[in-house]
Amino acid sequence: MATNPRRILSTMSNRFWLNFSCYLSVLIFFIAFVIINGSIVVGDKEAHQLSINIPQVFYFSLFCLIFGWPYFASEVFNFLLFVKRHKLLITLSISISVLVIYFNTVVHPYLLADNRHFIFYVWNRFYGKYWWFRYSMIPVYIFSLYVIIKLVWDKSDISFSLVFFPAVTLLLIFQSLIEVRYFLVPYLIIRLRIQNKDSAVFNVVLELITYFVINMITFNIFFTKTLHWEGMRHVQRIIW
Template sequence: MLLGKIRVSQVCFMLTLALFFATSLIIFNQIYLTSKMVVDEEFHFPLGISYCNFNFLVWDPKVTTLPGLYLVSALLMGPLKLCTPYWMRFVSLLFSLFNVILFHKLFRKNERNEWRNILSSITLALLPPLYFFSNFYYTDVVSLTMILLMMVANEKKRHYSASTFGLLAVICRQTNIVWVGLVAVRYVLAELFTFTKLKQHERGIPAKDVYTFLRRLVKRPLRVLENSNVQFWLDTLAYSVTLGLFVLFLKINGSIVVGDKTAHQATIHIPQLFYFSIFCLIFAWPHFVGEILNFIAFAKTHKLLISIATIVCLVIVFTNTLVHPYMLADNRHYIFYVWNRFYGKFVLFKYAMIPVYIFAWYVIIKSIYSRHDISFVTFYLICVSAVLASQKLIEIRYFFIPYILFRLRIKTNTNSVFNIVLEFVTYVVINCITLNLFFTKIITWSRYEDPQRLIW
C-alpha cells in the first residue's frame, strides 16, 4: 500500500512538472514574441552568443558578473548550434524546470508529507519575480540552480560535489560566495561539535550546548581535533579551495564586481534588510498572518526589546536611507514606482513602515530558528546582512536566494496546507498581473527604437 502511494505521488510530481513546463513554454514564447530584448539582455546576449560559438575572448566592461551563464550556454547550446537569443533565454527556462526538482528534494528535510512537498515545490518555483526572470537571459535562475545543487550535495554529505557546485555558483554570481561560506562553516562547526563528544548523533549545534561547545573549542582545540578524521580534513579542504580561489579573485580584480565598478561600489545600506523583510512578508503572507497575535503578545511581554528595536530602526532609516541613481532613472522596474509613489513621495512613509519591518523580522527569525541547531539562524542572519547591506541599489533579484532559504525552512503541517494553497493562488494571480502588464504596457525610451516593457 505504501509503495502504491509512493508511485502515485511520483507520477503526480512528473505530471506536475510536465504541466509546469508546457504552461511555461507557452508563456515563454509569447514573451519572446512581445519583446526580443529587455534591459540588461543587451549586455548578456552578445556575450552569451559569442561563448555559445566558442569564442571566449570577448567581454563587455559593463557586465558585472563572471561568465558562468555564458559558459553554461556554451555547454548546452553550443554543440547543438543553437546560438540565438531565443535559445539563450531557453537556458533559463530549462533551469527553472530543474529548480522544481531541487526544491522537491530540499523540502523533504522539513516536509514528510509528499503531497505538501509537491505543492510547496511548484509554488516556490512560481515565485513571481523568479518565475518572471526564468523567461529572460539573466544570471538569476542558473545561479540559483548552482546554489540548490550545492545544498542538495551538502545534505547528502557529498562535500566535494557541494564545493564544486559552490564554485560554479560563484562563477555565475560573485556574491554567492556568502552562501558557500554558510554551507562550509555550518559543516565544519557541526563536525567539530561531534568531536567534542557532547552529542554523537546531532547534525547541528543545539542552543543549550553552545556555551559548552565554544568553551571546549577555545580552551582545548587540540583535544577536540584529536577526534577528527581524514575525511573531515579533505571535505574542509574542498570548501577551502573554493573560498581561497575567491580571495585570489578579489586580490587580482580589486573588487567583487567585474565591470561597471563605479556604479556598483560596496557600501553600507542597512535598510536593505528592511526591504527584504517586506519582500518576505508579501510573498509568504499566508505564513505571516497567523503570527500577528503571537507578535502582539510578544511585544507586550518584551516592551523594552521592542522599544530598543524601534529606536534603532528609526536611527538607521534616518541616517542610512540611500537612493541609487539607477533606481530613480529606470522606469522599467517596479521598484521605480514603489519608491516614487511611496518612499520618495511621503516623508513619513519610511518611518511608518518600521513596525512592519519589526513584525516581519520577528516571523522570519521565528520560522528559521531551531533549538536543535542554532547554527543556521546565526549564520543566515550574518550572510543575509553581508549580501544585502553592502548593496546601494535596491534590486528585487538580490532577494531571491535569501528568500528561498527562508521559505525552505518553514515547517508545514496538516493545518498549514491552506497556507500553501493561498500562497500558490497568490503567486498565480501576481504572475498573471505582471505578465499582462508586460504584454500591454509600453514604455518609450528615446535611445531604443523598440518599445520597452515593465519588468521586476
C-alpha cells in the first residue's frame, strides 16, 4: 500500500482533481470576497458585527425539533432511558446550559425592533417577557441535541460527524441575530442523513402535513396582516 503523499496524489483520478478544483475555487473566491468587501457581511455591517452567542445552538436545536418533529418524537422513550442511565451527564449538561443562558444570552437590537419577522413575536412574548422561560426550555434543548447527534452520528463514517458538528457550531455561535436562514442549510443536511426505517413513509406524510400547515399559516399572515411604519410609505408585512 502506497504511503508516500506524492505517490498517492499521482494515482488520483481526473474526477478527483476536478472535484478538488471546484471546492478550492469556492474557497479562493470566498477569501477574495472577504478581502475586497472588508468582512463577510453583505449589507449593513454596523448591525451584523461578530459576537459570541452560544445559545444559537439551542435555538437551532429547537428549529430542528419543530420541522423534524416526527423523527424526534420517536426518540422520546430512548431519550428517557438515556437520562436514566446518564444522570451525571444530564445534570452537567443542564448546569452548563444554565450558565450559558445566564451569561451569554445576546439580544440583537433588530430582535426588539423589527416586527416584520416571526422571531420578533416569539422573543418578545416568551423569551423576553418571562425570564424563567429561557431556562424552562433547557430540557427541550438537551432532548433536541440528543436526537440530532443520534441522527447524524454514523459509526461507519465518523469523519462526517467530526466535521459537521464543529462546522455548524462555528457557523451559529458568531451570529448575534436569530435568523432562520442560519438554520436552514444545517437542518437540510441533518434531514438528508436520516436513514429510512419501517415508519419512514408515515413520518414523511406527517412531515408533509406539517410543512403544508406552516406554509398556509405563513401565507395567511403575510397576506392578511399589515404593518405601518412611521416614515415608510409602503405597507410592511410579516414573514420569516
